[in-house]
Amino acid sequence: MKELLKVKDLVIHYQTDDGLVEALNGVSLSIGEGETLGLVGETGAGKTTLAKGIMRLIPNPPGKIKEGEIFYDGKDLLALGDIEMQDIRGGHISMIFQDPMTSLNPVMTVGDQIMEVIQKHNNISKQEAYQKAGEMLELVGIVKERANDYPHQFSGGMKQRVIIAIALACNPKLLIADEPTTALDVTIQAQVLEMINRLKKKLNTSMLLITHDLGVVAQNCDHVAIIYAGEIVEYGDLQQVFKNTQHPYTEGLFGSIPSLAANVKRLQPVEGLMPDPTDLPEGCKFHTRCKYVQDICKKNVPPLIDIGEGHLVRCVRCQKQ
């Protein structure tokens, strides 16, 4: 599989009134063509920062990409000028945001909002763009006559469909979906995800799917990366991470999902809270909550090591084996 996106040692910090927020501390990952990578972590783990970092949408100030490289199709995105980056956004890499209720401009018709991205990235007439916008709406299951309606006339699920139509309007090669279903009703979540998946296959788009729901990952992803306090702690294909879980944090995440098959008396939540990103602990960032904690964990940051066939884990217990 050809590599489409490669992120190397990305470090992003925010300078705020409360101190330096170390949001991302050396994240590396790659996505192949047509592949879906699931990125899983708690709120505040740095998932959205990573997504916005790839899009180069980190507001500066207060945010800043300190180190690292992002290669898209062999091009170094961090070296591009503003104008070249605008061609990438929406044309090559698209993004779906968390909250459909606030992600559409309330004073523009949805048709105009779809047309806008089409006209930006294709040299076509207004009529053609309008035509294409209608087709995109039909593609996500909305009749094209509604192109002249305003966002407040749509339901949440419908708005998210419109946002998907905007994201896919220019056949991007990579789609970044930042918790695309979190704000939706449970019944609609499945529909929307199913639709994203279908369209992605049809258009052969790669996807970075950000979520905190391992069930969503199991159904939609090829690979999965677990992120904790701005670091990847475990990475592998579904089989490796789900069946051969190695990192204590991943283990904890699985322990907190109710299961129908196993007869468990009580769910095991991950004890404790995410560390304050302005004051991260030394050594392994998970050691404050880890039930296997040893002295060495408090001093040294464990490296991400391959325990076989590309299954990467950041834990001293795996180093010893």
Add this chain to the structure above:
Amino acid sequence: MANLEKTASEQNSNISTKKQRSLWQEAWRRFKKNKLAMAGMGFIMFLIVIAIGTIIVDLVTNKSFYDAYVIKLDLRNRLEPPSSAHIFGLDEFGRDMFLRMIWAIRYSLFMGTIAIVISTIVGGVLGAVAGFYGKLTDNVIMRFMDILLAIPSMLLAIAIVAAMGTSITNVLIAIAISYVPTFARTVRASVLTIKDQEFIEAARAVGASDTRIIFKYIIPNSLAPIIVQATLGVAGAILSIAGLSFLGLGIQPPTPEWGAMLSNARTYIRDAWHITVIPGMGIMLTILAINVVGDGLRDALDPRLKS
């Protein structure tokens, strides 16, 4: 039943006073960090101290100092520019501008404050009643407020003064009335948001009376926006007083008042700049100080609004 109500409301008020104390403390902590607002507050304190000082002088000397220096004419040295003897110079009748400036503080600052206190109370009660009872009461009160709002406040104040004659009390009443609708609206809006919250329902469930609910729960909880509005209102009222006096409808000469001083200065605008510039500076700095305090209070009381 009565017992039940008492304990429930006591618990409730314990919770709310505890919550409130920390809210006010938190707000004060945030306010202290705002240097501009603190400077504004310092300046206002300074003006208040001077104003009280001049009032004490009047009382102690039984106005003889006032008669001899503040309003006494001395036409020989009229329009003398600022000098070391008279740091703000002399006005068109040869009176010391500095003394007149500081004797005038009370009319702007205290009258503005009193007018706003009156309109806060009247508007606050009307707004609270309208918001609390809703329906017909709300409609009658708020339509009346809409009508008052349809008359620009300066216009309304002028009309009232014109009808009742120019005296300090009438100016006060005129300005107070013209600000009533603003406060009624503010209070009504916050009452409407508070009214449906659960602790009000709880108080009602244990049989608290309407009056009790309004005074014990609703008013304390809608204080924050009222305080901000009132602070900014004082600035507006000071401007209105100065404006009325400038038109000759407010405080009458020879009583020193900044707007009235400007009105006289207009005649001598070709001859002496200082009698025009200085009173205006007084008004401007006072309003500026009150506005930065008002902005600071808003930021401190409602951190969500701060960027």
Add this chain to the structure above:
Amino acid sequence: MYKYILKRLLMMIPVLLGVTFIVFFIMALSPGDPAAMILGDQASAEALEMKREELGLNDPILIRYGNYIIDMLHGDLGVSYKNSLDVWEQVWERFPNTTILAIAGILVALVIGIPTGIISAKKQYTLIDNVAMIVSLIGVAMPNFWFGLLVVIIFSLHLGWLPSQGMGEGLVPLLQSLVLPALTLGTGSAAMITRMTRSSMLEVIRQDYISTARAKGLSERIITYRHMMRNAMIPIITAVGLQFGTLLGGAMLTETVFSWPGLGRLMVDSIKSKDIPLVLGSVIFLAIMFSVVNLIVDIIYAFVDPRIKSEYKKG
């Protein structure tokens, strides 16, 4: 939409009746006998009584008010106590002058206020922003009649560039005489609108749909104009509508400073001479102007914000 405008026009009627009644009532409370004012101090008691009867002053206030409104609808606002001239004519003659001044003032406010506010928000916490914020704080705090006197000292007396008094005849003299009053009237509102625009823009800049627009690859220019400004305009329009009331109040002071022959000065002069019909006529005219502007603002609102428009269509 037409239905909405019609509905709003109909709703204006009770408000205007209320406004006129309040003003009428306040004026009726005014001490002093109009009959004595017209006939002078030497008039006999019988003559005074006859005059009072003629003016309808002996009727109950509601009847007097009713008669006043009926006359007003026929274009009759009574005659001035002072010079027996027709009030309607006098007010009508001054009305365009105040309108010109008010429009010029609001233009000054918009042309200065909106761009400054936008630049300030886009460059938050930079030198430009800080300077703009300090200047606008001062602008809000300045009494406009004082600012008027200052610009007269500088531009008329010192530099001799522009006239300080009256309203010029002919286009060029008119414009020349309009500059200083319009500047005086508009500066305070400009400062207010700058602050409103800035905070409204800052609110919009943080919205998710701006991130969406960026993610589409749109240029910063298009994002500012198409996405930020249209949304930021909504609260600004309200602010401008409210500023218009302040502006009309300020017009009385500005007209006094510059001897501008407008309604405001007519009113102030007639208050001083206790000419009640003239005061009443000019106050009512100004209040109607304010109501009409507020209606226009509400209609513009509907065009900018589709959410409000569809609500109008519903109700």
